[in-house]
Amino acid sequence: MALYQDNDLYINNSLTRKKEKFEALNAPNVGMYVCGPTVYSDVHLGNCRSFITFDMVYRYLSHLGYNVRYVRNITDAGHLENDADEGEDKISKKARLEQLEPMEIVQKYTLGFHEVMAQFNAHPPSIEPTATGHIVEQIEMIEQIIKNGWAYVENGSVYFDVEKYNATNDYGKLSGRKIEDLISGTRELDAQSEKRNPLDFAIWKKASPSHIQRWPSPWGVGFPGWHLECSVMSTKYLGQQFDIHGGGMDLKFPHHECEIAQNKASNGTDAVRYWMHGNMLTLNGQRMSKSTGNTLLPGELFSGDTDKLTKGYAPSVARFFMMQAHYGSQLDFSDEALLAAEKGYNRLMQAVDKLSSLEAGEGTSDFDVEAWQKQCYAAMNDDFNSPILISHLFEAVRFINGSDKNSGLSQTHLNLLNNTLTAFVFDILGLEKASESKQSDKLDEVMKMLITMRTKARADKDWALSDQIRDQLASVGIQLKDGADGTSYTLV
Amino acid sequence: MALYQDNDLYINNSLTRKKEKFEALNAPNVGMYVCGPTVYSDVHLGNCRSFITFDMVYRYLSHLGYNVRYVRNITDAGHLENDADEGEDKISKKARLEQLEPMEIVQKYTLGFHEVMAQFNAHPPSIEPTATGHIVEQIEMIEQIIKNGWAYVENGSVYFDVEKYNATNDYGKLSGRKIEDLISGTRELDAQSEKRNPLDFAIWKKASPSHIQRWPSPWGVGFPGWHLECSVMSTKYLGQQFDIHGGGMDLKFPHHECEIAQNKASNGTDAVRYWMHGNMLTLNGQRMSKSTGNTLLPGELFSGDTDKLTKGYAPSVARFFMMQAHYGSQLDFSDEALLAAEKGYNRLMQAVDKLSSLEAGEGTSDFDVEAWQKQCYAAMNDDFNSPILISHLFEAVRFINGSDKNSGLSQTHLNLLNNTLTAFVFDILGLEKASESKQSDKLDEVMKMLITMRTKARADKDWALSDQIRDQLASVGIQLKDGADGTSYTLV
Numbered sequence: 001m002a003l004y005q006d007n008d009l010y011i012n013n014s015l016t017r018k019k020e021k022f023e024a025l026n027a028p029n030v031g032m033y034v035c036g037p038t039v040y041s042d043v044h045l046g047n048c049r050s051f052i053t054f055d056m057v058y059r060y061l062s063h064l065g066y067n068v069r070y071v072r073n074i075t076d077a078g079h080l081e082n083d084a085d086e087g088e089d090k091i092s093k094k095a096r097l098e099q100l101e102p103m104e105i106v107q108k109y110t111l112g113f114h115e116v117m118a119q120f121n122a123h124p125p126s127i128e129p130t131a132t133g134h135i136v137e138q139i140e141m142i143e144q145i146i147k148n149g150w151a152y153v154e155n156g157s158v159y160f161d162v163e164k165y166n167a168t169n170d171y172g173k174l175s176g177r178k179i180e181d182l183i184s185g186t187r188e189l190d191a192q193s194e195k196r197n198p199l200d201f202a203i204w205k206k207a208s209p210s211h212i213q214r215w216p217s218p219w220g221v222g223f224p225g226w227h228l229e230c231s232v233m234s235t236k237y238l239g240q241q242f243d244i245h246g247g248g249m250d251l252k253f254p255h256h257e258c259e260i261a262q263n264k265a266s267n268g269t270d271a272v273r274y275w276m277h278g279n280m281l282t283l284n285g286q287r288m289s290k291s292t293g294n295t296l297l298p299g300e301l302f303s304g305d306t307d308k309l310t311k312g313y314a315p316s317v318a319r320f321f322m323m324q325a326h327y328g329s330q331l332d333f334s335d336e337a338l339l340a341a342e343k344g345y346n347r348l349m350q351a352v353d354k355l356s357s358l359e360a361g362e363g364t365s366d367f368d369v370e371a372w373q374k375q376c377y378a379a380m381n382d383d384f385n386s387p388i389l390i391s392h393l394f395e396a397v398r399f400i401n402g403s404d405k406n407s408g409l410s411q412t413h414l415n416l417l418n419n420t421l422t423a424f425v426f427d428i429l430g431l432e433k434a435s436e437s438k439q440s441d442k443l444d445e446v447m448k449m450l451i452t453m454r455t456k457a458r459a460d461k462d463w464a465l466s467d468q469i470r471d472q473l474a475s476v477g478i479q480l481k482d483g484a485d486g487t488s489y490t491l492v
Numbered sequence: 493m494a495l496y497q498d499n500d501l502y503i504n505n506s507l508t509r510k511k512e513k514f515e516a517l518n519a520p521n522v523g524m525y526v527c528g529p530t531v532y533s534d535v536h537l538g539n540c541r542s543f544i545t546f547d548m549v550y551r552y553l554s555h556l557g558y559n560v561r562y563v564r565n566i567t568d569a570g571h572l573e574n575d576a577d578e579g580e581d582k583i584s585k586k587a588r589l590e591q592l593e594p595m596e597i598v599q600k601y602t603l604g605f606h607e608v609m610a611q612f613n614a615h616p617p618s619i620e621p622t623a624t625g626h627i628v629e630q631i632e633m634i635e636q637i638i639k640n641g642w643a644y645v646e647n648g649s650v651y652f653d654v655e656k657y658n659a660t661n662d663y664g665k666l667s668g669r670k671i672e673d674l675i676s677g678t679r680e681l682d683a684q685s686e687k688r689n690p691l692d693f694a695i696w697k698k699a700s701p702s703h704i705q706r707w708p709s710p711w712g713v714g715f716p717g718w719h720l721e722c723s724v725m726s727t728k729y730l731g732q733q734f735d736i737h738g739g740g741m742d743l744k745f746p747h748h749e750c751e752i753a754q755n756k757a758s759n760g761t762d763a764v765r766y767w768m769h770g771n772m773l774t775l776n777g778q779r780m781s782k783s784t785g786n787t788l789l790p791g792e793l794f795s796g797d798t799d800k801l802t803k804g805y806a807p808s809v810a811r812f813f814m815m816q817a818h819y820g821s822q823l824d825f826s827d828e829a830l831l832a833a834e835k836g837y838n839r840l841m842q843a844v845d846k847l848s849s850l851e852a853g854e855g856t857s858d859f860d861v862e863a864w865q866k867q868c869y870a871a872m873n874d875d876f877n878s879p880i881l882i883s884h885l886f887e888a889v890r891f892i893n894g895s896d897k898n899s900g901l902s903q904t905h906l907n908l909l910n911n912t913l914t915a916f917v918f919d920i921l922g923l924e925k926a927s928e929s930k931q932s933d934k935l936d937e938v939m940k941m942l943i944t945m946r947t948k949a950r951a952d953k954d955w956a957l958s959d960q961i962r963d964q965l966a967s968v969g970i971q972l973k974d975g976a977d978g979t980s981y982t983l984v
Contacts, residue, residue, distance in 0.1 A: 069593070101561070101729060103619045111616055124603055127595045133625035136707045215628045237593060350971075353982050357975055405976055433983075442983055443935040445968035450938065476937035479842075483849060484897055490845050491925075491934055 002028060002065030009064070011244075012328060012383045014252065014275040015174055019383055022274065024243055030066040031238035032058065033272075035230055035247040035255070036128070038075040039109035040090040043116055045296050045333065046288055050248040050278040052319060052430075053327040053384075055122040057246065057276070059428050060380055071237045072125035074113075076106040077132045077213045078205075079226040083255065085195075085202040089223070092212045102212050106130075116298045119315040121430050127237050131229040135215050138224040138232050141266050142203050142217075150265035154194040156206030156220035162199040165261050171199075174260060174275060175253035201258055203228045227258035235263065235271055245272040249279055282332045283308065296333060309335045313342060316432045320345040323386040323429050344394075349433060351397040352425060355418055358400065358407040365408030367399045373420045380428065389424060396421055451480070451487045494520060494557030501556070503736075504820060504875045506744065506767040507666055511875055514766065516735055522558040523730035524550065525764075527722055527739035527747070528620070530567040531601035532582040535608055537788050537825065538780055542740040542770040544811060544922075545819040545876075547614040549738065549768070551920050552872055563729045564617035566605075568598040569624045569705045570697075571718040575747070577687075577694040581715070584704045594705050598622075608790045611807040613922050619729050623721040627707050630716040630724050633758050634695050634709075642757035646686040648698030648712040654691040657753050663691075666752060666767060667745035693750055695720045719750035727755065727763055737764040741771055774824045775800065788825060801827045805834060808924045812837040815878040815921050836886075841925060843889040844917060847910055850892065850899040857900030859891040865912045872920065881916060888913055943972070943979045 009022040024030050034054045037043055051072075061068045081087035095102040117124070131138075142158055145151045151160050162171055166179045182199055202225040207214040214221050234242065240263075247256060256275065263271040280287070286294045296308055304312030313321075321341035325331040372395060379388035396417060407414055425431050450469055457465040470480050479490050501514040516522050526546045529535055543564075553560045573579035587594040609616070623630075634650055637643045643652050654663055658671045674691055694717040699706040706713050726734065732755075739748060748767065755763040772779075778786045788800055796804030805813075813833035817823040864887060871880035888909060899906055917923050942961055949957040962972050971982050 069596070101619065103621065103729065104561070107616065107619050124599065127593065127599050129595065130622075130625060133622060135628050140708065216632065237595065350982055353980075354973075357977065357980065442968065442970060443938065446935065446938050446942065446965070446970065449964050449968070450942070472941050473938070476934065476941065478934060478938065481846075485849065488845075488849070490842055 004028070004064035004066055007064055007377055007381050009381045010383055011274045011276060014277045015272070020274065024066065025241060025273065028065060028067045030061055030068045030244070031242035032061070032068055032070050032244040032246065033230070033234035033238060033242065034070070034072045034125070035251055036072040036074050037113050038079040038090055039106050039113060040094045041109060042297055043113045044288065045298055045301065046281040047248065048116060048120060048298055049281050049322055049331065051117060052120055052122055052322055053278040054246045055430060056323065056386065056428065057244070057384055058123060059430055060384060063423065063428050069127070069238060070125040071127045071129065071234060073230060073233050074110055074128055074130045075226065075229065076130045078223050078229065083226065085205065085225070089211065089213065095212065119298065119302065120319055121316065121432050129233045129237065131224065132213070134229060134232050134236065135224065137236055138228050139217050141228065141232050141262070144266045145203065145262065148265055151203060152196065153219055156222060157194060157202055158204035158219055159195055159200040160203050160258070160261060160265070161196065162201070162261070163197045165265060169261070169264055171261055172257060174257050177253060201225060201227060201254065203262065227255055228262060230255070231259045231262040231266070231271070235267070240267050240269050241271055241273065244274045244276060246276040246278070249277045252277055278327045279330050282330060284334050285332055309338070313338050317342045317345045320429070320431055324390055326385055326387055328383070345431070348393065348397055348425065351400040352421060355400050355421060357405070358403060358414060359405055360411035360414045361406045361408040363408070363410035363413065367409065369409065369413040369417045372396060373416060376420060376424055386429065393421065393424060447478070447489050451489070454480070455487065496520070496556035496558055499556055499869055499873050501873045502875055503766045503768060506769045507764070512766065516558060517733060517765065520557060520559045522553055522560045522736070523734035524553070524560055524562050524736040524738065525722070525726035525730060525734065526562070526564045526617070527743055528564040528566050529605050530571045530582055531598050531605060532586040533601060534789055535605045536780065537790055537793065538773040539740065540608060540612060540790055541773050541814055541823065543609060544612055544614055544814055545770040546738045547922060548815065548878065548920065549736070549876055550615060551922055552876060555915065555920050561619070561730060562617040563619045563621065563726060565722060565725050566602055566620060566622045567718065567721065568622045570716050570721065575718070577697070577717070581703065581705065587704065611790065611794065612811055613808065613924050621725045621729065623716065624705070626721060626724050626728065627716065629728055630720050631709050633720065633724050633754070636758045637695065637754065640757055643695060644688065645711055648714060649686060649694055650696035650711055651687055651692040652695050652750070652753060652757070653688065654693070654753070655689045657757060661753070661756055663753055664749060666749050669745060693717060693719060693746065695754065719747055720754060722747070723751045723754040723758070723763070727759070732759050732761050733763055733765065736766045736768060738768040738770070741769045744769055770819045771822050774822060776826050777824055801830070805830050809834045809837045812921070812923055816882055818877055818879055820875070837923070840885065840889055840917065843892040844913060847892050847913060850895060850906060851897055852903035852906045853898045853900040855900070855902035855905065859901065861901065861905040861909045864888060865908060868912060868916055878921065885913065885916060939970070939981050943981070946972070947979065
């Protein structure tokens, strides 16, 4: 029996604003779509939090025995400034500024994004489709929406008719906005506007002569609207109805609201069963913002090369810190909070190490491993409540730290504790032990120490020790070289 | 003045079979297209050699001061078995066998390919376009070829008319094949064939009902021919004429021959100025072949987990080994040859290390650094002759190894030697020092050594030494833990 059959998972569905029991459409298969980055600049730490949240969701669903098809897109065309229907394309603008072809911008920042995700130990998605890779499919969906009467063509562009849609559907149901308020909050259309209504949004945009990324279409040369790609790519790879759609809270409106409308308008279905939204990151209590300088890039976080932090933090420490908050809550990054998280992370990792050397006893311990395990699952089953999970993991840490070599647990319970702790720490929370690069730093430190010991041995004329150090190092492939400036080493 | 203005680079142009002086169309810009992998299985070591060759070309052109736009595609659709016009699509077939959606196959093997390239320290290309990302552009090129009269539509497929093309052009000029021989070597068309001539090749193929990857087109639902994508993506990103097109020798015919024909037929130009082809790898003197089991995957090479090798070899050792042969020559992989290469690589790296500690002298050395530097460039300028370059690098190695602390070189010449050697070793040949993972293995070895030393000190009641080891390790963040089973350590 698969684990998921034993675990009732509840998800806070943004659409209904209720915790709902998760019922997969086609268990053991689960389809999950997450909005990926627009690759025109370095990925923000706030975006990283969202992607790490859904990595944790992906990991837990997989742990439960679901076969998850996880689709996360790359937006490489069509995303205009201010997420609006007017203005310059974000990637084209960056291409102009950096004097590169748009696809060079896409390549540069896609590689950067992948690198940061790997540093955070986030699994790659099962499919990573691109907007430019689905122009044909986007044109097909637009044709269907027009055919069904929910969009109109104007001067080479195609607009979604929000007012008409809202007459029989509820535009705003995800974000909780009322269309009347939206209309009253919108500036009057200027005389030149092609839209019938200011709320209408472009699903195909005529390309201005200077627009670089452009494709032919039944409506002339242009490019697809940003909102469209996610409707197209999610349903292409997951079907017209699928289980989970995730993204950052900032995408709820208009992006996800538009996705819902496009899906309904093209194929008549509410595509998504469970909408999930990750909350924002702040930095020292303030919203992160490029314009105020209150920002932190992943690279700065890892290196400490920023005036916002006293030192760098390993990606796993930052990940652990994020997991200490529920994904639906705001989280504030600060040096103090990271320092505290680092201590907690180290304690956790030391306990994991110590656990592997504990021995079974007579079963006299009063640590109830089975009840503890149930609590761990219960935390995750309650809308992926990682902070509660972590509090349970630390109950195990306290038991391990307080334990003698003989744990007092039966062999069965000791194994269960070991398997459960490592599963939650490594497989589900996605934490890693000290990184390789940390190890190479350590090697250098230890080598300096050994060289100093050998230098002292030589000064003391303790040739036996001095030769022993040199010979043993040589036997493990480290060659010492004595020179006028002291002793150095090379790996051979 | 840029370096390239001082260096006459000659390239063996596969098209003319002559070494030709390289003249960039738009210096300092250089456009280079290399055929990338079809991502339906793990990348072969033979493919790796080809990609590493063009990485070296990219690195040398960049070193010379060219601004290289390096485009290497990912074939994620349309490549049929046996590179033919009939048969199953390679990716769809793998998708069926692994019960995955084709784009999951694409994602899996693209990630694997990128990982292997990173292990070999190959730079990512500037743009990495996909076939599925250019369906619209492929349809446009097909329309142009039909319009120009070089292709015909038959039952939902579009075929390139080779006989007609050859009447006024030379089909076979790259591969050196004569069309008469090709025709006589081809089986008669069976009665069902849609082709007018057996040499004709599909540029659009009608999708059978079971074909998964399919798109609408003016000729019905289908998919683009494999040869077409490279014509489309190279000219889209590099222009209708560009400098260099590279690939493995096995791609000369029919793939590159068809590219030439498609480019000529669609826009009237010979798109490529310099065709470059990398030669094959053999293993223990035999052609690598899955069917005979005479294969070696990159992972097996690195781990040594194969009956073909006595041990694993670091990626940089394998890369160094490949660079010891000219890219245009066959190269045989064998354990003996790799062992020898590893010794050479280690000697080279040790000399690089030693060089950094040498001091300048009175200029009394008879090692002529300037003449040596010229020879290094001359080797690379002669069609990227890396083996000759390496022989010159070892002249420097011998000088360095034979040198005292005082090199006898003037400060200027010592700097020149240092800069030139590191540029050729690291920037151009793309070698790396011992890898991080090797360092973490070493750390473990050294820690075992230190723990043994401390255990002995304790047995000898030398508490000062025993405490010193523990405290110094703690000070560099390594914690020793004494247990009944001995002492272990953790990184904190």
